[in-house]
Amino acid sequence: MQHANSKNQWALITGALGGIGQALVHEFVNSGYSVIATDVKHSDHKADGVNFLALDLDKFVLDEAYAMEFYQKVNLITEGSGISCLINNAAIQILADSRAITREQWNLSFNVNLSAPFFLSQLFIKDLERNFGSIVNISSIHATQTKKQFVAYATTKAALSAMTRNMVLDIGDKVRINAIEPAAIATAMLKAGFAGKEQQYKKLEAFHPLGRVGTPQEIAKLALFLSSDEAGFVQGACISASGGIQGCLSDPS
Numbered sequence: 001m002q003h004a005n006s007k008n009q010w011a012l013i014t015g016a017l018g019g020i021g022q023a024l025v026h027e028f029v030n031s032g033y034s035v036i037a038t039d040v041k042h043s044d045h046k047a048d049g050v051n052f053l054a055l056d057l058d059k060f061v062l063d064e065a066y067a068m069e070f071y072q073k074v075n076l077i078t079e080g081s082g083i084s085c086l087i088n089n090a091a092i093q094i095l096a097d098s099r100a101i102t103r104e105q106w107n108l109s110f111n112v113n114l115s116a117p118f119f120l121s122q123l124f125i126k127d128l129e130r131n132f133g134s135i136v137n138i139s140s141i142h143a144t145q146t147k148k149q150f151v152a153y154a155t156t157k158a159a160l161s162a163m164t165r166n167m168v169l170d171i172g173d174k175v176r177i178n179a180i181e182p183a184a185i186a187t188a189m190l191k192a193g194f195a196g197k198e199q200q201y202k203k204l205e206a207f208h209p210l211g212r213v214g215t216p217q218e219i220a221k222l223a224l225f226l227s228s229d230e231a232g233f234v235q236g237a238c239i240s241a242s243g244g245i246q247g248c249l250s251d252p253s
């Protein structure tokens with residue numbers, strides 16, 4: 001089995017304008033990939049090696065014509081060579097209790113966090129197979145360890161990790177498919193959530209055996225590694241990137 005190397009290869013990254021997405025774009029471009037960066041938000045930002053395409057993943061799941069249009073746009077950009085890496089990074093986190101969550105919130109969570117990664121993988125499968133490419137799904141520690149109010153988010157992430165393991169059985173002879181399950185990552189949003197609560201942020205950091213939360217760059221570098229030849233035998237893996245918090249039991253002590 002051959003694998004993609006970064007030279008003259010196209011990587012498609014969803015949620016590219018988010019905290020981890022920006023780091024992914026940066027790392028992939030820096031290591032020689034040409035990047036198709038997508039997000040529901042619009043961007044006029046121009047950078048060498050980056051083509052931005054607007055993409056609403058909810059619409060992508062619900063509207064096949066919109067999905068095909070997106071495929072054609074990608075095909076034009078890659079001049080028919082197709083993508084070698086798909087990084088399913090976009091997600092929404094709707095916090096709501098099991099008693100109160102609405103159908104709309106539930107379905108939106110599933111469309112963006114789970115169905116879009118699946119149907120994007122399906123849409124690009126021939127290109128990925130031809131290029132002996134790779135898919136990296138950005139899952140979450142919530143796939144296995146979770147909290148109150150996270151029922152929709154955690155369920156989609158558990159399913160995304162399960163999907164990662166399962167798709168390998170169908171297409172794993174030519175395409176490597178892996179997932180990353182990060183714990184807290186210091187994105188602008190995470191930091192903003194702790195603005196004015198420095199003591200709580202310090203506690204969060206101290207709760208991790210490594211004594212800190214992760215950085216977007218650490219997740220992006222892991223995704224880059226998983227997409228590379230060096231990870232050639234890593235297949236169907238859901239890799240924890242949690243600073244050790246995954247092993248912590250939070251019993252009252």
Ligand SMILES: NC(=O)c1ccc[n+]([C@@H]2O[C@H](COP(=O)([O-])OP(=O)(O)OC[C@H]3O[C@@H](n4cnc5c(N)ncnc54)[C@H](O)[C@@H]3O)[C@@H](O)[C@H]2O)c1
Binds near residue numbers: 041055090112
């Ligand atoms: N930040 C963390 O602590 C953390 C921890 C574990 C896992 N993750 C996962 O990492 C990934 C990136 O998270 P982040 O922290 O950068 O989040 P973020 O909110 O900063 O970025 C998510 C991006 O997805 C985009 N998006 C939302 N809805 C969309 C839609 N309908 N169509 C297309 N794009 C849409 C947003 O516009 C945003 O740019 C997510 O899958 C998230 O679940 C993050």
